[in-house]
Amino acid sequence: MAEPAPMWTVLVLPIVLGGLALFAASLNGVLTAVASGRRATLAEWAEPLRASARLLVRQRRTTFRADVVLRRVGIAGIVVAALLASVPTPLGGVAVADLPVGVVWFNAMEILLWALVWLTGWGGNSAFSLVGGYRFLAQALAYELPLMFALTAPPLAADSLRVGAIVQAQQDVWFALWMPLAFLVYLIGIVGVAFWGPLSPPAAADVAGGVTAELSGADRLVFLAGRYLMLAAGAAFAVPLFLGGGQGPLLPAWLWSLLKMAAVLAVLVWLRRFSLVRAERLMSWGWLVLLPVVLLQVLVVGVVVLLRG
């Protein structure tokens, strides 16, 4: 079953994930434009490309006594973590590596952001960027445990941590349909990992951009790209985990995968229309609501698996 994936998949992964990230950035730009009363023209869709050109031609500046090495590790590391996290994510039936512990692998890569985002904030030697870094850690304490339990539900039902096996176990019915709470908690967790929408206080305007406050030029470009890539990686991984992977009528499997990924990503991007969640509220919601809910969900999945024999 686990035949090694062809080498070209290594090249396809950054292209597909990059395309999804660009789609997310474009959609974000268009939503901003429409909210500002402008028309959704082609120029607005292409705005992320123009903004990238702007950051590329601008000077990179650092702050006084910045920890340049740690800061760069943080900035560039997010891109790497997002790409690595997507290694077990199949497009159609093909993944770069369908690891026997694929779900754990994704979890491990996503958790790297605890260190990477904080390093970016800390390395800047500026109060606001440091606050942003700590805000990320504070939020992570609230959503990470529910996210980890949400990640265990599909492997429990499929009796395997291998992503390919999880997709096969959804031939009759998608996991999103009979474990919707795990799916929901997973999406909330991904929004937290990418500090997006209501969970974007680490990079919010009230602390002048938080972790991004001191980033300029190429540094800023790489960091923002990493954030979109992480959001895309999370949306993409939801497809084999909860939405039946490449399964679907008429269209080829890879296209079904891509369409589902884009749809999940669009929903996540759209969440930016809500206001922020205050850190202490998130902490109580995370531990008093999300965690019991997801534990109950895992219990239900466990009972169903036992009854099915």
Added chain:
Amino acid sequence: MDLISALRRAAFTRPNLLLVVAPGATGPRLAMERFTREHGWSLADTAADADALVEIGELDEPLTAVAEVLWRQLPRPAVRLSLGDEVGVGEALARLPERLRSWRPTDEPSEEWPEPPMADRAPDRDGLRLDVLRVPLGPVLPYWPAGLRLVVDMQGDVVQFAEVELLGVTGRTRPYWTGETRSAARRLDAAARLLGVAGWTAMSTRCQILRDRLLAGGTGTFVATEVDRLARRVRRSPLLGAMLRGLAPLPGLGDAHERLSNWLAEVARASTADEAGPPVAELLNVLPDVVFGAELSVVRLIVASLDLDIAEITEPSHGGISHG
């Protein structure tokens, strides 16, 4: 070389602006916000992301010093311009992309950084010795009142001491928000700031659009209906409620959530003249007490929820108001 020049062309079609605003220079500030919104430009959160430093209104010595420090922090290419009134805003901004494209590194200033103070140690509320860091909030910060600097001592994320400093108030400073139309627009401007700090940018932008329509002489009934719809969404939002309810309750004004609801309700009813509110000097007096013990994000929300217009200070204040 063609690729480079094409990249440069595209790069600066929509510059990011960092604003240093003098108290009372609200007219040009609003014109600026409107221009950027309609042309898809952005206001930068910090110097690191700004292409241009825009000085709005007449800056006094302390504000000029602030602008000077920021100017040195702007990554190059960068352009600096100052705008006195709203008339020239469109024209000056329209020339900005070309100025950035033709920028040459000639007048490169020496790179000097203001050294951030080291953290000190002091007993906290529970008697533990913890790091204390003095952080100035403002005068250049997104959605922040022009001319206000709130110097806070932070232990972790908790404010242990706060001091108000006022910058930019001169003998020629005049408040902008006078008359009935502008009073209504002021409520929307304040709501836009508070919603902006709360991270509800779509709703904040909506308030700005309605504010500008009101100031441009838009028909009162249309704006009133729109504001009424907006007010209902704001009142019903559970996320915003969880953020603002119970924050900084003041006698006669309610908490931050009630203040926001009242602003919008006043505009929807088209009757703002009777609600004068306490004078800004009084609010500034209580501010250090109100933010004492608050977390940083809460401090930002409280300041935004008080709608402080420093230009209403009648005489320039020296030394500031402090809380020990």
